[in-house]
Amino acid sequence: MDFLNALTALFNYVIIPATSYGSQLALGALGVTLIYGILRFSNFAHGDTMAFGTALTILVTWLFQSWGITFGPLPTALLALPFGIIGTAALLLGTDRVVYRFYRKQKAAPVILVIVSMGVMFIMNGLTRFIIGVSDQNFADGKRFIINALQYRKMTGLQEGLAIRTTSVITVVTAIIVVTLLFWFLNRTRTGKSMRAFSDNEDLALLSGINPERVVTVTWLIVAALATIAGVLYGLDKSFSPFTYFQLLLPIFASAVVGGLGNPLGAIAGGFVIAFSEVIFTYAWKKVLGYLLPASLMPDGLVQLLGTDYKYAVSFTILVIVLLFRPTGLFKGKSV
Amino acid sequence: MTPSIRALVVFIGVGLVYLIVGFTQSWALAVTILNDGLIVAIMALGVNMQWGYAGLFNVGVAGFFGLGGLALVLITNPPAPGAWAAGTPRILGSLLFGAVVIWGALRLYRAMEPGRKRALSMGALLLVGLILFRMGYDPAVNSVEAVTPASTGNIGGLGLPIPVSWLLGGVLAAGAAWAIAKTALGLRSDYLAIATLGIGQIVIAVLMNEDWLDRGVKNIINIGRWPVPHEVNLQKQQWFIHLAQSWGIDVRTASTVFVGICFAVVFTCILLVLLTLAELSLKSPWGRMMRAIRDNEIAAEAMGKDVKRRHLQVFVLGSAVIGIAGALYVMLHGLMAPQSYNDPLRYTFLIWAMVILGGSGNNWGSVAGALIVMLLWDEAESVGPAILGFLTSPLPAGLIKQHLIDNAVQMRLPVVGAVLLLVLRFSPKGLIPEK
Numbered sequence: 205m206d207f208l209n210a211l212t213a214l215f216n217y218v219i220i221p222a223t224s225y226g227s228q229l230a231l232g233a234l235g236v237t238l239i240y241g242i243l244r245f246s247n248f249a250h251g252d253t254m255a256f257g258t259a260l261t262i263l264v265t266w267l268f269q270s271w272g273i274t275f276g277p278l279p280t281a282l283l284a285l286p287f288g289i290i291g292t293a294a295l296l297l298g299t300d301r302v303v304y305r306f307y308r309k310q311k312a313a314p315v316i317l318v319i320v321s322m323g324v325m326f327i328m329n330g331l332t333r334f335i336i337g338v339s340d341q342n343f344a345d346g347k348r349f350i351i352n353a354l355q356y357r358k359m360t361g362l363q364e365g366l367a368i369r370t371t372s373v374i375t376v377v378t379a380i381i382v383v384t385l386l387f388w389f390l391n392r393t394r395t396g397k398s399m400r401a402f403s404d405n406e407d408l409a410l411l412s413g414i415n416p417e418r419v420v421t422v423t424w425l426i427v428a429a430l431a432t433i434a435g436v437l438y439g440l441d442k443s444f445s446p447f448t449y450f451q452l453l454l455p456i457f458a459s460a461v462v463g464g465l466g467n468p469l470g471a472i473a474g475g476f477v478i479a480f481s482e483v484i485f486t487y488a489w490k491k492v493l494g495y496l497l498p499a500s501l502m503p504d505g506l507v508q509l510l511g512t513d514y515k516y517a518v519s520f521t522i523l524v525i526v527l528l529f530r531p532t533g534l535f536k537g538k539s540v
Numbered sequence: 541m542t543p544s545i546r547a548l549v550v551f552i553g554v555g556l557v558y559l560i561v562g563f564t565q566s567w568a569l570a571v572t573i574l575n576d577g578l579i580v581a582i583m584a585l586g587v588n589m590q591w592g593y594a595g596l597f598n599v600g601v602a603g604f605f606g607l608g609g610l611a612l613v614l615i616t617n618p619p620a621p622g623a624w625a626a627g628t629p630r631i632l633g634s635l636l637f638g639a640v641v642i643w644g645a646l647r648l649y650r651a652m653e654p655g656r657k658r659a660l661s662m663g664a665l666l667l668v669g670l671i672l673f674r675m676g677y678d679p680a681v682n683s684v685e686a687v688t689p690a691s692t693g694n695i696g697g698l699g700l701p702i703p704v705s706w707l708l709g710g711v712l713a714a715g716a717a718w719a720i721a722k723t724a725l726g727l728r729s730d731y732l733a734i735a736t737l738g739i740g741q742i743v744i745a746v747l748m749n750e751d752w753l754d755r756g757v758k759n760i761i762n763i764g765r766w767p768v769p770h771e772v773n774l775q776k777q778q779w780f781i782h783l784a785q786s787w788g789i790d791v792r793t794a795s796t797v798f799v800g801i802c803f804a805v806v807f808t809c810i811l812l813v814l815l816t817l818a819e820l821s822l823k824s825p826w827g828r829m830m831r832a833i834r835d836n837e838i839a840a841e842a843m844g845k846d847v848k849r850r851h852l853q854v855f856v857l858g859s860a861v862i863g864i865a866g867a868l869y870v871m872l873h874g875l876m877a878p879q880s881y882n883d884p885l886r887y888t889f890l891i892w893a894m895v896i897l898g899g900s901g902n903n904w905g906s907v908a909g910a911l912i913v914m915l916l917w918d919e920a921e922s923v924g925p926a927i928l929g930f931l932t933s934p935l936p937a938g939l940i941k942q943h944l945i946d947n948a949v950q951m952r953l954p955v956v957g958a959v960l961l962l963v964l965r966f967s968p969k970g971l972i973p974e975k
Contacts, residue, residue: 245730246730246733246734303961303965306965314729314730315595315597315729315730316964318597318729318730318733319892319896319960319964320961320964322889322892322893322960323893323957323958323960323961323964324957324961325889325957326885326889326893326953326954326956326957326960327953327954327957327958327961328957329885329953329957330950330951330952330953330954330955330957331954333947333950333953334944334947334950334951334954337943337946337947338947338950450884450885451741453737454737454738454741457734457737457738458734458738461731461734505674505678509670511749513745513748513749514742514745514749516738516741516742516745517741517742517745519738520735520738520739520741520742523734523735523738524723524724524735524738524739527724527727527731527735528723528726531727531728531731
């Protein structure tokens with residue numbers, strides 16, 4: 205019985221939160237890794253792309269709510285999501301035309317493109333703050349829980365409760381669907397294959413008649429979708445504020461690099477590695493241990509390895525260790 | 541135009557704009573912006589040494605800046621004997637122990653054969669080390685933070701004179717930079733960028749959360765200044781009251797402006813010293829070697845230059861300059877507010893925009909870029925709402941108009957971004973190009 209209680213607590217506080225956070229990071233890291241693979245630079249504006257997409261989606265959600273449109277038990281934001289994606293795609297394609305294309309034609313060094321993306325970051329960040337303000341926005345509606353703690357306790361007779369939030373399930377399900385579609389696209393369609401070819405060897409791809417501009421356009425479209433979906437899922441699960449999303453850049457980069465930049469499978473694995481380590485290192489294990497250990501062995505403290513304020517420190521420690529010992533990431537990434 | 545005439549024109553232009561601010565808005569505002577500008581100019585000088593001389597991509601600027609501020613607090617604040625008795629030595633001992641454990645793990649890594657055995661023994665050493673460290677560290681931290689928590693609750697300082705802390709601010713930042721460079725400098729440019737971004741954020745997380753060190757988010761106030769007088773004391777001086785009256789300004793405003801000018805003089809002196817040193821180093825054989833390494837690492841290496849060592853050197857030097865700026869910043873405001881550093885846009889990326897705008901590789905350019913961008917940034921707070929109010933005047937009064945005017949200050953972000961992009965596109969060498 206104690207073991208089951210411990211397992212419940214483990215699921216409730218570690219496995220479920222880390223899985224949904226991991227899915228959000230994985231979607232974000234996929235965007236970063238695709239840009240790195242095709243356009244060959246680390247996009248510092250990615251966190252703000254997510255913020256922009258989410259802000260648009262929130263605005264459309266409010267519009268729908270004011271018209272009285274809802275999505276039953278599911279959050280209205282899911283209905284608004286396609287509009288957010290379209291808006292973000294337009295912004296990214298516009299940015300590419302006005303900003304990035306010039307440097308691509310020049311074959312500028314990757315480091316110049318990174319600085320350029322810093323300029324884009326400023327603009328997107330300011331736009332988002334200007335449009336929606338700097339404060340926290342909570343836009344999740346619909347049913348909050350699939351199972352709440354009380355129902356779970358009644359159902360199982362356990363002392364420990366387990367709550368499964370709708371947003372966690374939506375996050376994981378959406379992530380699975382999106383990743384499946386993405387891999388189907390990359391591996392099975394002609395455009396997807398040309399993208400992979402372009403990423404593997406640009407010159408060879410050009411020689412075999414692949415249109416680079418088309419590849420780049422498709423990449424931005426996919427990145428817009430991935431970034432907006434990741435941002436909206438994160439915002440539904442927690443809450444939205446432009447600054448939090450800017451900060452998400454850190455764990456997202458960590459996920460992409462840990463998995464190996466340019467490698468989509470690696471980005472997903474990296475997302476979960478980072479999410480689980482952040483949660484494991486910053487969770488106070490006292491509760492779980494309390495069920496497992498006899499009272500005499502019980503430690504006094506919270507058994508928390510690091511304060512929650514240091515969760516970014518965890519992802520970066522992992523990032524630096526991976527970079528030092530396996531510079532191309534856990535899965536073979538590329539280096540420009 | 542030759543580069544030096546161009547530089548002269550740029551500086552005269554910048555000076556005129558500051559004068560216009562003084563005449564049209566207020567001298568207090570002009571001096572405030574100038575002081576902010578001089579401090580970021582020192583920061584920009586540091587970033588320019590790393591990026592402009594050597595091509596090192598450091599986006600952990602905010603972290604080094606914060607460390608400089610921490611140094612000022614730890615050096616100049618009065619000692620706290622209560623905290624010392626409560627457990628300061630124990631905290632320092634635990635930190636030393638932690639460093640020894642990490643050093644031991646690194647030794648183990650070098651001494652053992654690669655494989656599972658090595659990974660396991662390193663993991664075991666680190667885990668046991670962490671547990672022992674926490675057993676020593678946690679109780680000591682709790683008892684130090686329990687000493688008069690409302691006013692201090694931290695380990696206090698050494699009570700040394702302030703100029704010492706300017707230097708030691710640089711030394712502290714340089715020490716951190718050395719540790720970071722030892723681990724991360726081998727990485728490729730954009731990996732280095734990501735690693736420094738992360739490490740900068742970790743430094744700020746430490747400053748924000750370790751209350752025993754600097755009271756964390758509770759801030760430290762009333763930090764000393766030197767050689768600048770306090771406004772309150774100045775207002776009591778007979779000669780100053782006479783001076784203010786003879787100029788026909790009220791004493792309070794006069795004291796603010798006077799103190800601001802004193803700060804500006806101190807900062808300008810320090811900036812000029814650093815600028816001279818930076819220019820001399822750039823023109824020396826060392827500077828030529830650095831630029832040769834930046835332009836072609838492989839060729840420089842083939843000529844027998846120790847690229848890794850030079851990179852380490854310039855990274856540490858540049859970070860030290862940023863640390864000095866950090867100490868000055870805390871002295872200017874008399875306040876250590878670690879939370880405010882948690883804004884990489886303002887404290888890291890904005891400095892980058894200054895260096896790029898001014899002209900990477902040119903020290904004078906970085907200073908000019910800093911003065912210009914800071915003016916833009918600070919003015920957005922006072923002029924931004926007015927401009928937007930004018931632009932939206934045809935709109936009917938309502939929620940949307942109010943929202944636009946309220947968020948007008950955010951427009952400075954896109955403006956800085958646009959300036960950065962325009963410079964990169966149309967004049968990649970910046971306002972004052974490298975010679």
